[in-house]
Amino acid sequence: MSYPENLRDSIDRVKASRQARLGAEFPRLTPEEKTALLAAFHPDYRAESKRELRVGPNRGERVPQELADLLEGKSWIDPDRFRLDRVDYETDVLVVGGGGAGCTAALLAWEHGARVLLATKLRLGDSNTIMAEGGIAAATEPEDSPMLHYLDTVGGGRYENVPELVEALVLDAPLVVEWLENLGVVFDRRPDGSILTHAPGGHCRRRSHSCKDLTGLEIMRVLRDEVRNKDIEVMEFCAVVELLLDENGNCAGAVLYNFDNQEYLLVRAGAVILTTGGMGRLHINEFPTSNHYGATADGLVVAYRAGAPLLYVDAVQYHPTGVAWPDQMLGYLITEALRAHGAHLVNARGERFINELETRDAVASAIIRECREGRGVRTPTGTEGVWLDTPMIDLIGGQGKMTRQFTGICKRFERYGIDVSSDPILVYPTQHYQNGGVKHDPQGKTAIPGLFVAGEVGGGVHGRNRLGANSLVDIFVFGRRAGAAAALDARDGRSGKLTLEHVRRFHRELQKAGIREPVTSPLLIPDYLSAGHKARQHV
Amino acid sequence: MSRVNIFIMGKRYEIPEGYTIMRAFEYAGYRLIRGCGCRAGACGACAVVYRTAGDYRLKSGLACQTPVEEGMNLTQVPFFPAQKAVYDLNRIADPVAEFCRLYPELSRCLGCNVCTKICPQGLDVMYYIAAAQRKDLALTTELSFDCLMCGLCAARCPAEIAQFNVAMYARRVYGKELAKKYSYARRRADEIRRGVYNDEVRRLKEMDRQSLKELYDRRDIVKAKY
Known part of the structure; x- marks a missing residue:
């Protein structure tokens, strides 16, 4: 199944304008133009997509509808009937989540002498980390500096970033690259042995370190292997359904749900680190998503119910270049490294319409503008998109550059009969990242003593818009910090009596707010069953 | 939409043509826990093995990346x-x-x-x-x-x-x-x-x-x- 005939016309126009576009500079947006573009076309600015929270620490703030439903949900367990005297597991540090942040936190907590239990909803490593293509940002090049990295990060985040977190990010980033190098991560290198870097959108220097277009896969494989080299117990297919507090208000464990045998397990811990990732699979605004199956905001929900405030969860990142054709790949993310390597964005008429290296929010908005104003390409299934002109990569970098540097992408399209080194890719923004999350300090500490967060579940470091390659560094920076801090914290021990009073209180709050039929949350697994199947389930 | 017959662990289901094996599982009513990860061909959680009618060879694929074909008889190998x-x-x-x-x-x-x-x-x-x-x-x-x-x-x-x-x-x-x-x-x-x-x-x-x-x-x- 290659491109259908009715798309060939506009592919020909892309081809026809290619030579003229080659080497031409497309002007950058002025700050005023960017503000106007976002206000007119970014999905975050659509008023009807959000509503006010009626309960919890962020009551009165507007968040996406789909997230509000879950934050205003009721527990899977009945706090009056759940037995807290039967402890199934006891540990110093409980890490919930098995992606990049979770494995990192577990390793660091272990290194700092803690007994560590890692529970994850799917397999160890199944996460958004493993899907990261582009790279990891760190100011390691001589012409770069942590200060420039700082400026880029806050400029991209619309100056709403928490300064202490950005400071931690940019100063730890080179340490993280060094740490990963020493763990045996195979980075792309130049012939002289130095790591090959590139400049993703919004970065003013080359500072993204990649492992072909499989950066996350390579790093995740190594971390997973390292966790298994250590004395760290891993519980797969165990999801968090509730946090446990002690009578003094400290976080002292969690209730897990074992998918394999439908048991609820009680884990008592000196400290808990949530590394559960984001909310891509909630399909905010009905967008397709680039996220993995488990990205259902579980960590946000349990932390919120326990009383931890959230920050900027209304800011959702739409990655500009998700696949719009073929239908089977809808929402699949195409790394911005392709744009960094020279691929233009081109509308149905074969014209460029944005500088490809603007920040993600601006590029996504510009693509939505082109489609809404009739300059998009319509597919047979009714979706729309614009072209990412990938054949330019070989034109600029020499024959074979595309298949060498972007093997993962090439292979995936090959399955559908599309050769992306000779034909462009049809793209449309895809829900990609939760810019905000649980509020935390530079050590990952939340408002609840004993509860830490790291990675996408945390919020603040990226402000309202994350830069490319900054999440892959975020998860390791704060994973390392939270792991070390939690190990120290757990040493003090939490011996107070376990309680689910916070759940009882939350349920009362729901009632008082007049929420009669709350959904049960966290969601745990998205519902993709067909309507036909559901109809047949009812008698 | 034309349909193809596939056999999930030997049981026949009619699936719309062009669906991936993963979408076929969900269409048939399987709510996946094991055997489903990134849904984008990047994680290796959804390996399947299958045979097609009249062919002795054992074939393999990732469920999220492989389109269904007529007569496919398949099972997951999630672990x-x-x-x-x-x-x-x-x-x-x-x-x-x-x-x-x-x-x-x-x-x-x-x-x-x-x-x-x-x-x-x-x-x-x-x-x-x-x-x-x-x-x-x-x-x-x-x-x-x-x-x-x-x-x-x-x-x-x-x-x-x-x-x-x-x-x-x-x-x-x-x-x-x-x-x-x-x-x-x-x-x-x-x-x-x-x-x-x-x-x-x-x-x-x-x-x-x-x-x-x-x-x-x-x-x-x-x-x-x-």
Whole structure:
């Protein structure tokens, strides 16, 4: 199944304008133009997509509808009937989540002498980390500096970033690259042995370190292997359904749900680190998503119910270049490294319409503008998109550059009969990242003593818009910090009596707010069953 | 929409043509827990094996990437037990020599090539195992780099090698040797440990929004992107 005939016309126009576009500079947006573009076309600015929270620490703030439903949900367990005297597991540090942040936190907590239990909803490593293509940002090049990295990060985040977190990010980033190098991560290198870097959108220097277009896969494989080299117990297919507090208000464990045998397990811990990732699979605004199956905001929900405030969860990142054709790949993310390597964005008429290296929010908005104003390409299934002109990569970098540097992408399209080194890719923004999350300090500490967060579940470091390659560094920076801090914290021990009073209180709050039929949350697994199947389930 | 008949563990379902196996499972009413990960061909959680009507060969694929075809008879292989050596990369004096101690079964390879035939990523698994036997770490790394560790090679191997774990070790040793030789990030990391940038970053941290914005809007943007 290659491109259908009715798309060939506009592919020909892309081809026809290619030579003229080659080497031409497309002007950058002025700050005023960017503000106007976002206000007119970014999905975050659509008023009807959000509503006010009626309960919890962020009551009165507007968040996406789909997230509000879950934050205003009721527990899977009945706090009056759940037995807290039967402890199934006891540990110093409980890490919930098995992606990049979770494995990192577990390793660091272990290194700092803690007994560590890692529970994850799917397999160890199944996460958004493993899907990261582009790279990891760190100011390691001589012409770069942590200060420039700082400026880029806050400029991209619309100056709403928490300064202490950005400071931690940019100063730890080179340490993280060094740490990963020493763990045996195979980075792309130049012939002289130095790591090959590139400049993703919004970065003013080359500072993204990649492992072909499989950066996350390579790093995740190594971390997973390292966790298994250590004395760290891993519980797969165990999801968090509730946090446990002690009578003094400290976080002292969690209730897990074992998918394999439908048991609820009680884990008592000196400290808990949530590394559960984001909310891509909630399909905010009905967008397709680039996220993995488990990205259902579980960590946000349990932390919120326990009383931890959230920050900027209304800011959702739409990655500009998700696949719009073929239908089977809808929402699949195409790394911005392709744009960094020279691929233009081109509308149905074969014209460029944005500088490809603007920040993600601006590029996504510009693509939505082109489609809404009739300059998009319509597919047979009714979706729309614009072209990412990938054949330019070989034109600029020499024959074979595309298949060498972007093997993962090439292979995936090959399955559908599309050769992306000779034909462009049809793209449309895809829900990609939760810019905000649980509020935390530079050590990952939340408002609840004993509860830490790291990675996408945390919020603040990226402000309202994350830069490319900054999440892959975020998860390791704060994973390392939270792991070390939690190990120290757990040493003090939490011996107070376990309680689910916070759940009882939350349920009362729901009632008082007049929420009669709350959904049960966290969601745990998205519902993709067909309507036909559901109809047949009812008698 | 035209439909195709597929058999999920022997039971027939009619599935719209063009669906991936993963969407077919959900269409048929399976709510996936095991055997579903990134849904984008990047994680290796959803390996399936299948046969098609009239063909004796065993085929494989990732459920999220493989379109259904008429007569497909399939099952998931969401997990397969495999031997993984436990080691400390920092304490191995000669990691290359260590290969034989950690994975002695490596020498049992029969050269039957079933690993290569079953690999849903299309990797030349037998060839990288041969490279690993020769202790050619660079080649093992290159040939195994796209490995998703789905486990199908180990499931099929008559010599009972866990190819994907062998390759994992080889890549880490290779990466570590490159790091030792070039220690690329160390210079900047050392500067940071000495606190060289603390004051300047602190100055930015304390700056008001307007001054930051001016600095940001004025910063020069490097021309060479890679």
